[in-house]
Amino acid sequence: MTDIRVPVLIYYDPGMLGHNPQGWDPGHPEWTDAVKAMIALQSPDTNLETYDHPERPGRLTAIVDRLFLEPIEGVRWMPPVAASVAQLEQAHDAAYVGYIPTLEGQSGWLFQDTTAVSPHSVVAAGLAAGSGVCAIDAIATGQARRAFCIVRPPGHHAMADRAMGFCLYNNMAVTAAHARLALGDARVMIWDWDMHHGNGTQAIFYANPNVLLVDSHCEAPFYPGTGLLTETGEGAGVGYTLNVPLPRGSGNAALLEVFKQIVSPAARAFQPDILLISSGFDCHYLDMTFAMDETGYAAITQSVCALADELCDGRLVLMLEGGYNTKALGDSGHAVVNALAGNTITDINILPIDDGCAAVKEAALFHANNIALLSPR
Numbered sequence: 428m429t430d431i432r433v434p435v436l437i438y439y440d441p442g443m444l445g446h447n448p449q450g451w452d453p454g455h456p457e458w459t460d461a462v463k464a465m466i467a468l469q470s471p472d473t474n475l476e477t478y479d480h481p482e483r484p485g486r487l488t489a490i491v492d493r494l495f496l497e498p499i500e501g502v503r504w505m506p507p508v509a510a511s512v513a514q515l516e517q518a519h520d521a522a523y524v525g526y527i528p529t530l531e532g533q534s535g536w537l538f539q540d541t542t543a544v545s546p547h548s549v550v551a552a553g554l555a556a557g558s559g560v561c562a563i564d565a566i567a568t569g570q571a572r573r574a575f576c577i578v579r580p581p582g583h584h585a586m587a588d589r590a591m592g593f594c595l596y597n598n599m600a601v602t603a604a605h606a607r608l609a610l611g612d613a614r615v616m617i618w619d620w621d622m623h624h625g626n627g628t629q630a631i632f633y634a635n636p637n638v639l640l641v642d643s644h645c646e647a648p649f650y651p652g653t654g655l656l657t658e659t660g661e662g663a664g665v666g667y668t669l670n671v672p673l674p675r676g677s678g679n680a681a682l683l684e685v686f687k688q689i690v691s692p693a694a695r696a697f698q699p700d701i702l703l704i705s706s707g708f709d710c711h712y713l714d715m716t717f718a719m720d721e722t723g724y725a726a727i728t729q730s731v732c733a734l735a736d737e738l739c740d741g742r743l744v745l746m747l748e749g750g751y752n753t754k755a756l757g758d759s760g761h762a763v764v765n766a767l768a769g770n771t772i773t774d775i776n777i778l779p780i781d782d783g784c785a786a787v788k789e790a791a792l793f794h795a796n797n798i799a800l801l802s803p804r
């Protein structure tokens with residue numbers, strides 16, 4: 428066991444706990460029914476008489492409390508600053524950036540798939556997007572090379588002009604766009620390993636050849652129903668979106684193969700200036716449809732650390748997306764930070780059968796030409 432301790436900046440602010448939409452609302456039975464239908468689909472064992480909204484403040488405290496109870500050497504807690512209008516407009520339409528603050532102090536339902544706000548959601552969303560911006564600035568000015576943003580509401584379903592899938596601002600898109608500027612016309616690579624397809628991130632950078640997106644996720648028709656192999660970009664961005672749809676039951680081995688067969692060769696061809704990770708912890712077996720555990724999250728984190736060290740001076744930012752089981756969140760969040768801090772991970776649980784591995788091989792074959800055409804400037 429070799430321990431080469433590395434400073435890890437963690438961006439977190441309790442203001443993000445103020446986003447607390449209710450999962451039920453007697454005045455809006457259609458809203459309540461939509462949340463129940465979603466929970467029944469994604470977590471069939473849930474008691475629909477006693478549930479909370481799945482995207483709840485306890486998701487963050489599960490990770491933060493665990494990191495305080497079992498501290499990891501090298502961690503530095505950093506207070507984020509809310510993203511500015513100009514920073515948000517790098518990823519969102521000006522009209523949408525102007526609309527969200529009008530929801531301050533209100534409760535309401537923004538999108539028929541259950542995205543909602545409570546009175547303090549606007550503050551939380553600004554801090555979530557601003558966390559990534561602050562992490563980029565810290566890395567750009569040499570304060571550290573690795574950061575983890577423990578944020579909510581999540582972001583990767585949010586589109587340029589609308590909220591979706593619990594997401595208000597697309598935190599990752601704001602972060603990637605800021606990285607392009609702060610690091611000097613940078614080439615940015617994103618791996619979205621959340622169990623859901625990051626359709627918002629994909630849409631925002633679909634025609635942009637300076638942002639390479641690899642997105643591994645539970646295959647359609649699972650929510651949001653996009654992320655097909657054939658969605659590879661448009662215009663100048665053709666070939667810069669690499670989707671890896673995986674079957675239910677995919678585990679640690681499958682995600683490690685995504686790294687080996689797609690993320691790693693694509694990164695070596697693209698030569699990014701920074702690596703960004705949309706880190707959902709809903710691939711954990713305690714959550715919805717996948718079968719990963721915290722040892723797998725540690726292993727893929729260790730792999731991306733090595734890749735960032737090799738290709739982009741170690742510049743690496745992880746940003747929390749989904750993950751709805753508090754034990755899975757605490758265990759996975761701690762394991763990921765432990766790997767970011769340079770503690771070597773050796774014990775990885777591998778299932779005897781992992782159907783995801785065959786799907787990764789198929790995706791690697793499908794994308795081989797696109798990966799071969801990626802080239803450094």
Ligand SMILES: [Zn+2]
Pocket residue numbers: 621622623707709748749750
């Ligand atoms: Zn997710």
